[in-house]
Amino acid sequence: MTDLMRYAADLEGLSPSSPAPVDQWNPSRSGKIDITILRDGVWFHEGAPIERARLVRLFSTVLKREKGEYYLVTPHEKLKITVEDAPFTAVLLTAEGVEEKQTLTFTTNIGDKVIAGPENGIYFKKRSGNSNVPPYLEVRHGLAARITRSVFYDLVGYCKTYEIDGVHHFGVWSEGEFFSFGRAEDIVAT
Structure with missing residues:
Protein backbone atom coordinates (compact mmCIF):
# COMPACT_ATOMS: atom_id res chain seq x y z
CA MET A 1 0.00 0.00 0.00
CA GLU A 84 4.01 26.58 -4.02
CA ASP A 85 1.79 29.60 -3.35
CA ALA A 86 -1.61 29.12 -1.71
CA PRO A 87 -3.31 25.76 -1.18
CA PHE A 88 -6.47 26.79 -3.03
CA THR A 89 -7.51 28.92 -5.97
CA ALA A 90 -10.70 30.96 -6.21
CA VAL A 91 -12.23 29.94 -9.55
CA LEU A 92 -15.71 31.48 -9.46
CA LEU A 93 -17.32 34.62 -8.06
CA THR A 94 -20.98 35.43 -7.52
CA ALA A 95 -22.38 38.66 -6.11
CA GLU A 96 -25.67 39.63 -4.52
CA GLY A 97 -26.70 43.14 -3.53
CA VAL A 98 -24.84 46.36 -4.21
CA GLU A 99 -22.11 48.43 -2.59
CA GLU A 100 -22.25 48.29 1.25
CA LYS A 101 -25.03 45.68 1.10
CA GLN A 102 -23.11 43.46 -1.32
CA THR A 103 -22.15 39.84 -0.62
CA LEU A 104 -19.35 38.28 -2.65
CA THR A 105 -19.18 34.48 -2.68
CA PHE A 106 -16.12 32.74 -4.06
CA THR A 107 -15.93 29.07 -5.04
CA THR A 108 -12.54 27.38 -4.73
CA ASN A 109 -11.01 24.76 -6.98
CA ILE A 110 -12.00 22.07 -4.48
CA GLY A 111 -15.60 23.23 -4.16
CA ASP A 112 -15.56 25.30 -0.97
CA LYS A 113 -17.85 28.32 -1.00
CA VAL A 114 -16.34 31.27 0.87
CA ILE A 115 -18.09 34.56 1.56
CA ALA A 116 -15.69 37.49 1.71
CA GLY A 117 -16.20 39.51 4.86
CA PRO A 118 -14.76 40.17 8.32
CA GLU A 119 -13.79 36.50 8.78
CA ASN A 120 -12.59 35.92 5.22
CA GLY A 121 -10.72 38.93 3.96
CA ILE A 122 -9.45 39.79 0.50
CA TYR A 123 -5.83 40.91 0.54
CA PHE A 124 -2.76 41.36 -1.64
CA LYS A 125 0.53 39.62 -0.91
CA LYS A 126 3.65 41.31 -2.23
CA ARG A 127 6.38 39.13 -3.66
CA SER A 128 9.98 40.26 -3.81
CA GLY A 129 11.14 41.17 -7.30
CA ASN A 130 7.64 40.91 -8.77
CA SER A 131 5.53 43.96 -9.54
CA ASN A 132 2.42 41.83 -10.13
CA VAL A 133 0.69 41.51 -6.79
CA PRO A 134 -1.94 38.77 -6.85
CA PRO A 135 -5.06 38.96 -4.68
CA TYR A 136 -5.92 36.29 -2.11
CA LEU A 137 -8.95 35.28 -0.09
CA GLU A 138 -8.73 33.96 3.45
CA VAL A 139 -10.51 30.58 3.39
CA ARG A 140 -10.07 29.25 6.94
CA HIS A 141 -7.51 29.09 9.76
CA GLY A 142 -4.63 30.71 7.84
CA LEU A 143 -5.38 28.87 4.60
CA ALA A 144 -5.86 31.08 1.57
CA ALA A 145 -7.01 30.89 -2.02
CA ARG A 146 -5.20 32.79 -4.74
CA ILE A 147 -7.85 34.60 -6.76
CA THR A 148 -7.39 33.54 -10.38
CA ARG A 149 -6.93 36.18 -13.03
CA SER A 150 -10.37 35.69 -14.61
CA VAL A 151 -12.08 35.90 -11.19
CA PHE A 152 -10.03 38.98 -10.34
CA TYR A 153 -11.31 40.66 -13.51
CA ASP A 154 -14.86 39.81 -12.39
CA LEU A 155 -14.08 41.20 -8.94
CA VAL A 156 -12.77 44.48 -10.33
CA GLY A 157 -16.13 44.89 -12.06
CA TYR A 158 -17.72 45.26 -8.60
CA CYS A 159 -15.15 47.80 -7.37
CA LYS A 160 -15.90 51.44 -6.75
CA THR A 161 -14.00 54.42 -5.40
CA TYR A 162 -14.85 55.33 -1.79
CA GLU A 163 -13.54 58.02 0.49
CA ILE A 164 -12.13 56.68 3.74
CA ASP A 165 -10.62 59.12 6.25
CA GLY A 166 -10.26 61.75 3.53
CA VAL A 167 -8.47 59.42 1.10
CA HIS A 168 -10.12 57.94 -1.99
CA HIS A 169 -9.70 54.15 -2.15
CA PHE A 170 -10.54 51.79 -4.99
CA GLY A 171 -12.05 48.59 -3.63
CA VAL A 172 -15.03 46.40 -3.05
CA TRP A 173 -17.61 45.76 -0.32
CA SER A 174 -18.74 42.37 0.97
CA GLU A 175 -20.68 41.54 4.12
CA GLY A 176 -20.32 45.13 5.37
CA GLU A 177 -16.52 45.08 5.06
CA PHE A 178 -14.61 47.28 2.60
CA PHE A 179 -11.56 45.73 0.95
CA SER A 180 -9.25 48.39 -0.46
CA PHE A 181 -7.16 47.59 -3.50
CA GLY A 182 -5.22 50.80 -2.90
CA ARG A 183 -5.49 54.54 -3.10
CA ALA A 184 -7.50 55.50 -6.17
CA GLU A 185 -4.86 57.98 -7.35
CA ASP A 186 -2.15 55.28 -7.24
CA ILE A 187 -4.25 52.83 -9.22
CA VAL A 188 -5.23 55.34 -11.90
CA ALA A 189 -1.59 56.44 -12.23
CA THR A 190 -0.30 52.94 -13.05
Whole structure:
Protein backbone atom coordinates (compact mmCIF):
# COMPACT_ATOMS: atom_id res chain seq x y z
CA MET A 1 0.00 0.00 0.00
CA THR A 2 1.44 3.39 -0.97
CA ASP A 3 1.86 6.08 1.66
CA LEU A 4 -0.90 8.04 -0.09
CA MET A 5 -3.41 5.18 0.22
CA ARG A 6 -2.33 4.48 3.81
CA TYR A 7 -2.87 8.11 4.67
CA ALA A 8 -6.27 8.12 2.92
CA ALA A 9 -7.27 5.02 4.89
CA ASP A 10 -6.37 6.87 8.11
CA LEU A 11 -8.99 9.48 7.16
CA GLU A 12 -11.79 6.94 6.81
CA GLY A 13 -14.96 8.21 8.41
CA LEU A 14 -14.19 11.90 7.88
CA SER A 15 -16.57 13.89 5.73
CA PRO A 16 -15.06 15.35 2.56
CA SER A 17 -17.76 18.02 2.65
CA SER A 18 -16.51 19.93 5.69
CA PRO A 19 -13.14 20.69 7.30
CA ALA A 20 -11.97 18.44 10.12
CA PRO A 21 -11.14 19.97 13.53
CA VAL A 22 -7.39 20.01 12.76
CA ASP A 23 -6.83 22.91 15.16
CA GLN A 24 -7.76 20.51 17.98
CA TRP A 25 -5.47 17.69 16.84
CA ASN A 26 -1.86 17.57 18.04
CA PRO A 27 -0.52 14.17 17.02
CA SER A 28 2.82 13.00 18.39
CA ARG A 29 3.90 11.34 15.11
CA SER A 30 5.13 13.66 12.36
CA GLY A 31 6.88 13.31 9.04
CA LYS A 32 6.75 14.35 5.43
CA ILE A 33 4.75 13.11 2.45
CA ASP A 34 5.64 13.81 -1.15
CA ILE A 35 2.58 15.93 -1.92
CA THR A 36 2.89 19.29 -3.64
CA ILE A 37 0.12 21.77 -4.35
CA LEU A 38 1.10 23.78 -7.40
CA ARG A 39 0.39 27.48 -7.87
CA ASP A 40 -2.62 26.62 -10.05
CA GLY A 41 -4.15 24.49 -7.26
CA VAL A 42 -3.33 21.06 -8.76
CA TRP A 43 -2.26 18.47 -6.19
CA PHE A 44 0.67 16.17 -7.04
CA HIS A 45 1.92 13.04 -5.30
CA GLU A 46 5.39 11.73 -6.15
CA GLY A 47 5.48 13.89 -9.29
CA ALA A 48 2.11 12.84 -10.72
CA PRO A 49 -1.21 14.69 -10.42
CA ILE A 50 -3.72 13.23 -7.99
CA GLU A 51 -6.53 12.42 -10.42
CA ARG A 52 -9.24 11.56 -7.89
CA ALA A 53 -11.05 14.81 -7.07
CA ARG A 54 -12.73 13.21 -4.04
CA LEU A 55 -9.31 12.31 -2.59
CA VAL A 56 -8.02 15.87 -3.09
CA ARG A 57 -11.20 17.17 -1.47
CA LEU A 58 -10.74 14.83 1.50
CA PHE A 59 -7.09 15.84 1.95
CA SER A 60 -8.06 19.53 1.77
CA THR A 61 -10.29 19.05 4.83
CA VAL A 62 -7.29 18.02 6.97
CA LEU A 63 -4.92 20.71 5.73
CA LYS A 64 -3.35 22.90 8.40
CA ARG A 65 -0.90 25.82 8.30
CA GLU A 66 1.55 26.18 11.16
CA LYS A 67 4.40 28.70 11.30
CA GLY A 68 4.33 29.16 7.52
CA GLU A 69 4.42 25.43 6.77
CA TYR A 70 1.59 23.21 5.53
CA TYR A 71 0.58 19.84 6.95
CA LEU A 72 -1.99 17.12 6.46
CA VAL A 73 -3.16 16.27 9.96
CA THR A 74 -5.06 13.37 11.48
CA PRO A 75 -5.51 12.60 15.18
CA HIS A 76 -2.55 10.18 14.80
CA GLU A 77 -0.11 11.86 12.42
CA LYS A 78 1.05 15.21 10.99
CA LEU A 79 2.73 15.13 7.57
CA LYS A 80 4.44 18.12 6.01
CA ILE A 81 3.60 18.90 2.37
CA THR A 82 4.82 21.51 -0.12
CA VAL A 83 2.59 24.38 -1.23
CA GLU A 84 4.01 26.58 -4.02
CA ASP A 85 1.79 29.60 -3.35
CA ALA A 86 -1.61 29.12 -1.71
CA PRO A 87 -3.31 25.76 -1.18
CA PHE A 88 -6.47 26.79 -3.03
CA THR A 89 -7.51 28.92 -5.97
CA ALA A 90 -10.70 30.96 -6.21
CA VAL A 91 -12.23 29.94 -9.55
CA LEU A 92 -15.71 31.48 -9.46
CA LEU A 93 -17.32 34.62 -8.06
CA THR A 94 -20.98 35.43 -7.52
CA ALA A 95 -22.38 38.66 -6.11
CA GLU A 96 -25.67 39.63 -4.52
CA GLY A 97 -26.70 43.14 -3.53
CA VAL A 98 -24.84 46.36 -4.21
CA GLU A 99 -22.11 48.43 -2.59
CA GLU A 100 -22.25 48.29 1.25
CA LYS A 101 -25.03 45.68 1.10
CA GLN A 102 -23.11 43.46 -1.32
CA THR A 103 -22.15 39.84 -0.62
CA LEU A 104 -19.35 38.28 -2.65
CA THR A 105 -19.18 34.48 -2.68
CA PHE A 106 -16.12 32.74 -4.06
CA THR A 107 -15.93 29.07 -5.04
CA THR A 108 -12.54 27.38 -4.73
CA ASN A 109 -11.01 24.76 -6.98
CA ILE A 110 -12.00 22.07 -4.48
CA GLY A 111 -15.60 23.23 -4.16
CA ASP A 112 -15.56 25.30 -0.97
CA LYS A 113 -17.85 28.32 -1.00
CA VAL A 114 -16.34 31.27 0.87
CA ILE A 115 -18.09 34.56 1.56
CA ALA A 116 -15.69 37.49 1.71
CA GLY A 117 -16.20 39.51 4.86
CA PRO A 118 -14.76 40.17 8.32
CA GLU A 119 -13.79 36.50 8.78
CA ASN A 120 -12.59 35.92 5.22
CA GLY A 121 -10.72 38.93 3.96
CA ILE A 122 -9.45 39.79 0.50
CA TYR A 123 -5.83 40.91 0.54
CA PHE A 124 -2.76 41.36 -1.64
CA LYS A 125 0.53 39.62 -0.91
CA LYS A 126 3.65 41.31 -2.23
CA ARG A 127 6.38 39.13 -3.66
CA SER A 128 9.98 40.26 -3.81
CA GLY A 129 11.14 41.17 -7.30
CA ASN A 130 7.64 40.91 -8.77
CA SER A 131 5.53 43.96 -9.54
CA ASN A 132 2.42 41.83 -10.13
CA VAL A 133 0.69 41.51 -6.79
CA PRO A 134 -1.94 38.77 -6.85
CA PRO A 135 -5.06 38.96 -4.68
CA TYR A 136 -5.92 36.29 -2.11
CA LEU A 137 -8.95 35.28 -0.09
CA GLU A 138 -8.73 33.96 3.45
CA VAL A 139 -10.51 30.58 3.39
CA ARG A 140 -10.07 29.25 6.94
CA HIS A 141 -7.51 29.09 9.76
CA GLY A 142 -4.63 30.71 7.84
CA LEU A 143 -5.38 28.87 4.60
CA ALA A 144 -5.86 31.08 1.57
CA ALA A 145 -7.01 30.89 -2.02
CA ARG A 146 -5.20 32.79 -4.74
CA ILE A 147 -7.85 34.60 -6.76
CA THR A 148 -7.39 33.54 -10.38
CA ARG A 149 -6.93 36.18 -13.03
CA SER A 150 -10.37 35.69 -14.61
CA VAL A 151 -12.08 35.90 -11.19
CA PHE A 152 -10.03 38.98 -10.34
CA TYR A 153 -11.31 40.66 -13.51
CA ASP A 154 -14.86 39.81 -12.39
CA LEU A 155 -14.08 41.20 -8.94
CA VAL A 156 -12.77 44.48 -10.33
CA GLY A 157 -16.13 44.89 -12.06
CA TYR A 158 -17.72 45.26 -8.60
CA CYS A 159 -15.15 47.80 -7.37
CA LYS A 160 -15.90 51.44 -6.75
CA THR A 161 -14.00 54.42 -5.40
CA TYR A 162 -14.85 55.33 -1.79
CA GLU A 163 -13.54 58.02 0.49
CA ILE A 164 -12.13 56.68 3.74
CA ASP A 165 -10.62 59.12 6.25
CA GLY A 166 -10.26 61.75 3.53
CA VAL A 167 -8.47 59.42 1.10
CA HIS A 168 -10.12 57.94 -1.99
CA HIS A 169 -9.70 54.15 -2.15
CA PHE A 170 -10.54 51.79 -4.99
CA GLY A 171 -12.05 48.59 -3.63
CA VAL A 172 -15.03 46.40 -3.05
CA TRP A 173 -17.61 45.76 -0.32
CA SER A 174 -18.74 42.37 0.97
CA GLU A 175 -20.68 41.54 4.12
CA GLY A 176 -20.32 45.13 5.37
CA GLU A 177 -16.52 45.08 5.06
CA PHE A 178 -14.61 47.28 2.60
CA PHE A 179 -11.56 45.73 0.95
CA SER A 180 -9.25 48.39 -0.46
CA PHE A 181 -7.16 47.59 -3.50
CA GLY A 182 -5.22 50.80 -2.90
CA ARG A 183 -5.49 54.54 -3.10
CA ALA A 184 -7.50 55.50 -6.17
CA GLU A 185 -4.86 57.98 -7.35
CA ASP A 186 -2.15 55.28 -7.24
CA ILE A 187 -4.25 52.83 -9.22
CA VAL A 188 -5.23 55.34 -11.90
CA ALA A 189 -1.59 56.44 -12.23
CA THR A 190 -0.30 52.94 -13.05
